[in-house]
Amino acid sequence: MRKLMTMLATIGLTTMSMAVQAQTAKVNGTVNGGQKAVEAASVGVLRAKDSSVVKLAVTDKAGQFEVEKLAAGKYLVVIQSVGYAKYYSESFDLGNGQSYTVKPVTLVNASKELQGVVVTSKKPFIEQKLDRTIINVDASPTNAGTTVMEVLEKSPGISVDKDGNISVKGKQGVVVMLDGKPTYLSAQDLANMLNNMSSSNLESIEIMTNPPARFDASGNSGVINIKTKKSKVMGYNASITTGYTQGVLPKTNNSINLNYRKGKMNFFGNASHNYNENFGELKIDRNFRNQTTNALLSTFDQLADNQREFKSYNYKAGFDYFMNKKTTLGLVVNGYDSKGIEYTDNTTFIKDPMGALVTRTQAINDVHLHFNNVGVNMNLRHVFDSTGKELTMDADYIRYTQDNTQMLTNDFYDHNGSIKAPKEILRGILPAAINIYSIKADYSQSLKGQMKLETGWKSSYVNTDNDAQYANWNGTSFVNDVTRSNHFLYKENINAAYLNLNKQFSKKWSAQLGLRAENTNITGNQLTTGEVFKRNYTQVFPTMYIGYTSNEKNQFALSYGRRIDRPNYQDLNPFFYFLDKYTYQVGNPYLRPQFSHNIELTHTFKGILNSSINYSTTNDILQDVLEQIDSTNSSFMKKSNIARRQNLGASVSLGMPVTKWFRTNIYMNGFYNKFTGVVNGGEISVTGATFMTNISNQFTLPKGWGAELSGFYRTGGVEGVLAMKSMGGLNIGFTKQVMKNKGTIRLVARDILYTQQFRGYSRYQNVDVTIRQARDSRVVNLSFTYRFSKGKTAAQRKRGGANEEQNRVNIGGGN
Structure with a gap:
């Protein structure tokens, strides 16, 4: 190998x-x-x-x-x-x-x-298109019983850090979309949702490192579009999946997909229930030094044992009404609800320079979480004539709410185990609400000279309300803590328009040029302090693609795009979130957007071997930074515009049948990151190279059996001021077709060697910290899927939501 x-x-x-x-x-x-x-x-x-x-x-x-x-x-x-x-x-x-x-x-x-026949087709796990990589979720048996986040973790070019931040080809700043619509969630809320969403509802995942102009310009490293399952069968069809997963703690997943079409109406829906018990182990070692002499003053050895229990529900329902052969109306309602408990027992040993114990702090953090989301989409598609004139319109309303409460208790003991200081109890009531309104229209038309025109506009409005209410226990009652409480309102309006031209010059040459303009208007209001900030700016984002087919075996594509990554509203909110007395997270209202230039050259050989080289440069990069307050011996994480990043990378992807019964997908990506900037008033220059690979081997065995052996490995590397050590995972899975191919049984073991653990460190200015984190990733899953239908093949319906246009047509194969 x-x-x-x-x-x-x-x-x-x-x-x-x-x-x-x-x-x-x-x-x-x-x-x-x-x-x-x-x-x-x-x-x-x-x-x-x-x-x-x-x-x-x-x-x-x-x-x-x-x-x-x-x-x-x-x-x-x-x-x-x-x-x-x-x-x-x-x-x-x-x-x-x-x-x-x-x-x-x-x-x-x-x-x-x-009539009465079940038609199945076997898609490859990885498909490489001109402008995107497609992950077909069901094509990999080891995806059975997983969450969406776990599927992303093993997808080519994607890495997920200890906090759930997603990177593509070594670059953070990716936009995650569901069925073509932005989630508008902060990194932490998005990670919570993806960690509690079952992959059984997914059809595919699209990874676009340089999206065309019709997509929002957000996301420096591109767009990940998560597509849920749809059907193309007249009459009715359905599938039911149930599964049980056992690691150290149990997990279950159950889902159902339904579709019914008759006459001019098409009804569809899916629902899933996911129960997940998990644990986490976090170890943080911190050294506090004299800033003049660098002499060691004290050490903090922190051990946090975390247990989580979540119950989540996902649903989607909708219909399409085919008014006539040219016009289709659609309505889609989807939602997500998750309730859970996180209990963390955190022990911090504070020692003197000689290693003698001075203080032991025992922190119990009991958090009750409730996330809820509902979205409504109305859509219209009208085909004017047979020449390719088409208009699509979408109107969306999405609402996210969270109702979280936190109870943090700190006990302090000396080296003999005697009480050293009074108990501290901090209560946090942390409600939040997000309302999103969006309307967009896209028009496409074929022009003379084998040219295609696409144009459109979009307006979105986002209102958020975060009210962090902290109170301290004084022995008889809770008293409001005005230094930590904060009520933050955030409003954002983005208006965009784009123009895209695609031309086929000859059998060998093609090109696409796009230009997108976005006007951003932001208002942040800290009701607690009365501080208000406003920002308004307009930017243009050009894109370019050149395609060249030298012969039937070799195709080339060169692409360029300018992109933006705006701060998340929650990152702008100067709220506090505590792990213990000495460790917390805080927002930053002074964040600026980061801008990047991205260029990539790709080569495809015989449709099975894809290689690329890419370069990007990003200014004012938004990055999590660990800062330290020596006077209180406390450390906190804050998002900051810290540096300029340069990224140079190369990747190779091979997907091919080795024999009639053995198919392999091999993806390799190497990249080099360089960060230069100022953190905490001091200059930094950090460089590092990283190599990562994903390998999936699929075997078709006799009598309806199948198997998969897959895994990933990532060497050490750097992301801003954080240096990460190597990690990986090995998975094996088996499938068996039963009940005349209407049923599928899957048995999967993931992270067999228990190597999917995060390890890293940061050392700059007065910060000297080492981090290790593990979770319940070594598991065994058993699942069963049953499919039944009665009907005939139908033309594919509109997918609903603000999806890209070509994915609404499924003629000649497609995605």
């Missing part, structure tokens, strides 16, 4: 030369359904080499179609219509100015083919 990894890592990228030449040709034909012509059938012209969509058309009343202005090349045609099975033509060659007539097509009634 080491030799194989070395060989793949040395695969180089070639450079390109420019030659642009325009050609035109056309394809026509006739479609019927037995004795009559089929009107409004979808016709797609696909490139023969990769089945990618080149141009779309619709048949007229006589069942005839014609697709013009095609470049010379090798193509095939795919035709589909409601109630009929999909049809693929033979491949054919088109020369410059030539015309090709497809043999008369007779579609087969799908109900005769598919």
